[in-house]
Amino acid sequence: MPTALITGASAGLGRALAIELAGHGWRLILTARGAERLEQIAAELPHPASVTTIAGDVADPEHRARVVNSVNQLGRLDLLVNNASTLGPTPLRPLAALSPTELSNVLAVNVIAPFALTAALLPALSAASGVVLDISSDAAAEHYPDWGGYGASKAALDHLTLTFGVENLDIACYAVDPGDMRTDMQQAAFPGEDISDRRPPAAVVPALLELIQSRPPSGRYRADDVAVHSAAGAAVTA
Ligand SMILES: NC(=O)c1ccc[n+]([C@@H]2O[C@H](COP(=O)([O-])OP(=O)(O)OC[C@H]3O[C@@H](n4cnc5c(N)ncnc54)[C@H](OP(=O)(O)O)[C@@H]3O)[C@@H](O)[C@H]2O)c1
Numbered sequence: 001m002p003t004a005l006i007t008g009a010s011a012g013l014g015r016a017l018a019i020e021l022a023g024h025g026w027r028l029i030l031t032a033r034g035a036e037r038l039e040q041i042a043a044e045l046p047h048p049a050s051v052t053t054i055a056g057d058v059a060d061p062e063h064r065a066r067v068v069n070s071v072n073q074l075g076r077l078d079l080l081v082n083n084a085s086t087l088g089p090t091p092l093r094p095l096a097a098l099s100p101t102e103l104s105n106v107l108a109v110n111v112i113a114p115f116a117l118t119a120a121l122l123p124a125l126s127a128a129s130g131v132v133l134d135i136s137s138d139a140a141a142e143h144y145p146d147w148g149g150y151g152a153s154k155a156a157l158d159h160l161t162l163t164f165g166v167e168n169l170d171i172a173c174y175a176v177d178p179g180d181m182r183t184d185m186q187q188a189a190f191p192g193e194d195i196s197d198r199r200p201p202a203a204v205v206p207a208l209l210e211l212i213q214s215r216p217p218s219g220r221y222r223a224d225d226v227a228v229h230s231a232a233g234a235a236v237t238a
Contacts (some may be wrong), residue, residue, distance in 0.1 A: 001050070003027040003076045003128075005067065007117070008056050008084030009035040012183035013201040017081060017130035018206045022046050029070055032084065033057050056082045058113035059105070068120045077124035079212060081117040082114035082157075083135045089151045089187045103149045115160050117207045118173075120163075125171045125204035131212050136175040136220065158220050165218025173218040174211050176219060 005023055006126055008193050009030035022045040032038045035055035042051045052070055056063030088098065088106040115136055118125075125132065140149045140154035158175040165173035180186060182198040187199040207223035214229075 001025065001027045001076075002078040003029070003071075003074055004079035004081060005029040005031075005077060005121070006081040007031050007113070007116075010041050012185060013178055013181060014081065014083040015041050016152065016205050017083070017208060018201040019045065019081075020202075020209065022051070024216075026050070026079075027074065027127055029054065029067065029074070029078075030137055031056060031058065031063070031067055052144040054084060057109075058117070064113065064116055064120070065121060067117065071121060071124055075124075076127045077121055078130045080118060080125060080130065080136070081133045082115070082117060083133075084113070085110050085135065085178075085185070086150075087185060087189055091191055092146035092150070092189060094146055098149050103152075106149045106153050107156070110150070111156045111160065112155055118160075118164055122171075122192060126168065130171050131215070132161065132164060132171060132173040133183055133208060133211070134158075134175045136161075136177050138177050138179070138222075140175070140177065140220075153176070160221060172211075172215050175220040176208065176211065177220070177222045178207075179222065179224050221224070226229060 004026050006014050006018050009018045010032035017031055019132045029052045031054050038053045038055050042048055042053045042211045045051055054067050078211055086106055086109045090100055118132055134157050136158050137154040139151035142157045147217040161175040162171050163179045181201045182195050183201055186195050186198055206228040210226050210228045
């Protein structure tokens with residue numbers, strides 16, 4: 001049974017992808033900090049018996065060790081989705097108003113955690129000729145006022161992703177800019193604003209499935225640029 005680990009799976013894009021993969025018969029390992037919301041999403045999935053939930057912070061090395069152990073016990077990993085992320089302190093503020101500790105905390109979640117999980121899980125991913133999907137942002141490539149800490153972390157994430165890709169030719173590594181989505185993170189970035197014009201995260205999932213299915217060369221992709229074929233998802237069916 002194809003197996004995926006998704007961080008930040010209790011809301012937004014991670015949750016939407018978990019729902020879709022579960023519908024295609026994947027076994028899932030799901031993480032997020034809040035146990036209650038995580039259990040709730042697991043219970044809503046079509047095959048709860050095929051879902052393992054591990055609540056914890058991806059920035060915590062002990063939590064990551066538990067996650068890696070769980071993967072190794074299952075003995076298979078086809079897809080690692082590094083999706084959990086933080087904006088840092090909100091409302092967002094100019095770079096100079098960010099303390100070194102605050103920037104360090106952003107890097108711990110958005111860079112160190114995906115790096116550590118990917119490095120630890122490379123053997124399992126290689127054995128399955130698997131895929132690493134790192135969720136990036138347009139802020140990795142553009143320079144917006146107040147987005148400097150988050151943007152720097154996503155630029156670093158892109159670099160790590162693409163380097164893992166060229167160093168490990170038996171797996172595929174994608175840094176994907178999903179575009180704006182109507183989620184808690186988007187609302188936190190734009191407090192008080194009406195974000196109802198942003199697309200729901202489920203609208204981005206077909207592009208992610210297309211990458212997993214069609215397996216283009218490792219690299220950075222914008223979800224909007226991924227041509228989704230109607231069969232997207234078929235090849236990721238168990
Ligand atoms: N939304 C957008 O418009 C947008 C645009 C570009 C890129 N992105 C990227 O897309 C990805 C998904 O974002 P989203 O908008 O779907 O976020 P979201 O709705 O806020 O969901 C974030 C998920 O990550 C979990 N999480 C947050 N911090 C965590 C941590 N330290 N350890 C473990 N889990 C953690 C949250 O649960 P807990 O709080 O319970 O931990 C939740 O399950 C992120 O990488 C984000 O940077 C989003």
